[in-house]
Amino acid sequence: MTITETKTLVGHWVDGAPVPVVTQRTAPVHNPATGAEIARVALATGEEVDRAVASAVAAQRSWGALSLGKRAAVLFRFRELLASHADELAVIISREHGKVLSDARGEVARGLEVVEHACGLPQLMKGEVSDEAATGIDVYSVREPIGVVAGITPFNFPVMVPLWMSPVAIATGNAFVLKPSERDPSTANVLAELWQQAGLPDGVFTVLHGDRNAVTALLEHPDVDAVSFVGSTPIAKYVHATGSAAGKRVQALGGAKNHGVVLADADLEDAADHLTAAAFGSAGERCMALSVAVVAEEVADELVALLAERARAVKVAPGDVPDADMGPVITAASKERIESLIGSAEREGADLVVDGRGHVVPGHEEGFFVGPTLIDRVETGYEVYREEVFGPVLDIVRVADLEEALAVVNANPYGNGTAIFTSSGAAAREFRRRVQVGMVGVNVPIPVPVAWHSFGGWKDSLFGDSPIYGPEGIRFCTRAKVTTERWPSKRVQASFHFSGDGQ
């Protein structure tokens, strides 16, 4: 199969086929490296949402009843198709998102991992049995699909985040309705084509493009049973509150402010390399980007010098330039917002060591580029620290020691990821045990858990307390049914009261 090229008009995918675009409402899709509008995406109406959900409900009935082996066979075929189309997907990601091709390929690879985990669904769906739980009574629990799962995803990982959700929801017997980001929507339709090629019945995977109207319609739709959301914190809060009020199961992963703690005993060259990549990779548009380095005062001058050298050496270029380290940010508005936050830090008294404002890539003057930015002596009250910048900006907060570093990290309202750079096992252990963050790296800058663990932050980085993919993802997409069973060979005396003696 050849992947359909990005169309000028990106439409929905319902019931196993592209839907002719009839809506008057569309949004622009840009190539962030050139600033040019390259497509428009349809924004679903309420009726389109109704039609898509109705198709998902109908398809789920037979898909959820299919044997585990038959469902696994589809997952295995999807895995092969995804792997063989990884490069083509990466090209589309890079064109619409702006990230460099190698990073886009990495994104597909991390999504592929989740598919591979979901291929083990017969094992993952195994229930539990208590033989002879009471005299002559056996108790067993199984997990059943929940029904229709809607997934609402952000722009920054247009393939990986849909793959955090859909393979797990589909493997466990649900239908999945994807509402991708309207800023880089095209890969969602490619995923739909690949699912179809893999033999997934029509209607089990749906793509509904749209904005807040489509999201609200899904949140309020009586036939949507669960909502998986990944995006910014204000919208995550809204999705969690609205979906929960409508009686749905909701997991809503929000924004982040991730701290990389550098202790005085760290290998500073190594820490500088990793902080540079983790702060500026993908132009800082990662929910696990390290956007704050919390540095022991004793080594801060030395580390800042190493970071400045590296920040200046980052090659900023369009994502398809072979040796580019970092591409543009997603929109002109995002560039403006990031540059304004950099300006606020300067005004509030921080030391702007490397200033990425006004960065121009020759031949791409209209592109949304922001250069790597390093800001020293940032106070936690500054706007650049309080806000999630979501751009190539690294703040340095200087602290006396581990104790003060922990106080800074734990006082932050977000709790997605963090990392510590140290050569002391004892200090790393102390940090790991006391830090109020869901995902911790020890000398590992971006500790995104592998697919057979689960991904999720704490505090304002996750609403609804269920992390995504891995064992938690399986639980989120299923509900338990517990059967208590007796096959008596003689009559059992009925009782008017509970018997708690286990007899």
Ligand code: NAD
């Ligand atoms: P966003 O919150 O603007 O959009 C996410 C989704 O919500 C999109 O599909 C969008 O169409 C929809 N949406 C936007 N505004 C809405 C509204 N008012 N009502 C209903 N729906 C709305 O996020 P984004 O800018 O696309 O992505 C970046 C954000 O996502 C960052 O904050 C980043 O930290 C976060 N993120 C978090 C994780 C995580 O795992 N915690 C992973 C990736 C990205």
